[in-house]
Each structure stands twice: as C-alpha cells, then as structure tokens.
Amino acid sequence: AQKVTQAQTEISVVEKEDVTLDCVYETRDTTYYLFWYKQPPSGELVFLIRRNSFDEQNEISGRYSWNFQKSTSSFNFTITASQVVDSAVYFCALSEALIKAAGNKLTFGGGTRVLVKP
C-alpha cells in the first residue's frame, strides 16, 4: 500500500528565511507520480508540482525548489527567502500510475503548516 509521511506538522520562520518541507513516501510500484499542493488560509488546494518516478532532476520555479531522491524515497520542497504570503499548509501526495483499479487516487501526507512571520 502507498503511504506518504510529512513528519513536520508545523514550521515557523521569519520572513526571508529559507524553509524546507520533508516528504517521505512508500510504494511498491516502479512507476508513480509525486505532487505538492498548497492550501492557503482561504482553504482551496493549489497545485504546485507533479513529478514522475523516472525524472529525478531537481526543479526550481521562482522561489520554490524540489529535491527528488529515489534512493531515500523523499521529495522535499524548499521555499527560498520566504514571504508572509507563503503561510499555508503544504501537502505532499503520491499516485501509483499502474494500479488502474485504484483509479487516479492521490494518497496525501498529513500536511505541514508553514507560518511565516514578518
């Protein structure tokens, strides 16, 4: 069965500090997809990134970067020079691509709340 663990329940930083969110996953599939979503205080879920298991290249998008390491089953997310608007709950999620009986199910971690103080 697939599982996602976000060990950090809450992180508090001061504006302009970097913050790294950990995500560790478990799966028996060789083909899978990893996602990060952001949930701001308004409550909606905002898609941030999708990465397949064959692409271990790190990715950078503005102040956001992601470090995918298959060897440690981790997909960590770093916010560089954090801003107050980054305050949100961030979810890591996993989908096993080849188990069609399960459809397109996303298995989510418990989420990490990030509080950026001015």
Place this chain on the structure above:
Amino acid sequence: EAQVTQNPRYLITVTGKKLTVTCSQNMNHEYMSWYRQDPGLGLRQIYYSMNVEVTDKGDVPEGYKVSRKEKRNFPLILESPSPNQTSLYFCASSLGVRGGGTDTQYFGPGTRLTVL
C-alpha cells in the same frame, strides 16, 4: 475559466437529514473524485469515477454515495449524516487515467460540513 465548483461551500445540518453536495467541472475531464480532509490525516479519497456511469469506492466510502450521470457532474450524497462526517470535503477532476499515466487533479474550493 477552467474550474471545479462545489456547492454549498458551508453547511450545518443535523444527524440523519439527507444532504447532497454538488460538484461540477467545465474541463471535459473524465476522472472525478471526492476527498475529505481531517486534521492530521491529510486528504482521504471517498469515491471516484473514471467516466460516466463508472464509480468506485475509495479509502473511506462508508456513509456516502455518489452518481455520475453526466460527465461534468459528480454529486456526493450523505443519506443519513452523522457527526463523524463533519469534515472539509473536496471534489477533484483530472483528464483521466490514460495508458498508465496519472494526470494532475484539480480541486474545487471545498465544502465545510458540520453535522450536529
């Protein structure tokens, strides 16, 4: 604008009173799904639908029903709500599961349900 909509956004009800939460998407997506979000548990899948008239249980289906009569709509039905169904509910949609791939799911704004 491409979006997933849910109604109502907030609902307070009493135990046993049947309710329906609607979900609609305008992206012609094949796949739709319902999740519930509870503190510390992340989101868990309730039901999903891979296409019209094709639905199946997710991880926590007890107490819920769904239907998919049209491609764009995927209502969630609570026939006899109980307090343990108090939660934040999200509908999601994606293009579909094609050739083993997994498409990105886009979520509605959420429905906060309280069952007294």
